Amino acid sequence: MNTYEVWVQWNEWDDPWCRRTVQGETAGKTKYSFWEYLQDGLWEEKFGTVVKKLRCRKIGGIKVSDLFTNPATFREICERRAIDFTYQGMKIEVDGQCGVMVGGNHSGNIDVCFEGKYYAENCHPWWRTKYFDRKGNLIKEFLD
Structure with missing residues (x-):
């Protein structure tokens, strides 16, 4: 876009x-x-x-960073959902789709911009989700 x-x-x-x-x-x-x-x-x-x-x-x-939401809202969602290790811009995989975390939303979920798309999607932080560090190593994984 x-x-x-x-x-x-x-x-x-x-x-x-x-x-x-x-x-x-x-x-x-x-x-x-x-x-x-x-x-x-x-x-x-x-x-x-x-x-x-x-x-x-x-x-x-x-740029993906153009989609970043309010950092305070994002931190609040991370604390409430027990994913304090995350940050905006973190690589993530949801149900096999790779993307970048861009924020949190008022439904208590995270917003993810998936590869090839130019908008953020609402995703549950524990549903078939893998979190990766800056080097691409798996940090945390939530299965079904």
Whole structure:
């Protein structure tokens, strides 16, 4: 997932119109998402017509650390669930899927960003979970 700046450019001399910052996997998908936004009463034409006027510039990629939640909430969840050895950014495996712990949530569970995804998922810290240290060694394992 990346962050793009998207806008409408009528021609090379006109000022940009309706400039927005949008998250997207690719520039093309970002333009399509922006077109859907424009269809909400701003500019209702077919995508093939509008896309010729859209400009898109990548301004940054997403990092797992961008998904980190409030550290105090995370620590509270870790204490309550007896997983005090964990930290945000720790490698974890849940039901065979590898990921990174990014926080804790109000349901008392942990948030994990799995490989290949750009969002956090709610996971129970004891359900088929393996915790790894920075070198990749298994620290703790919870089975069914």
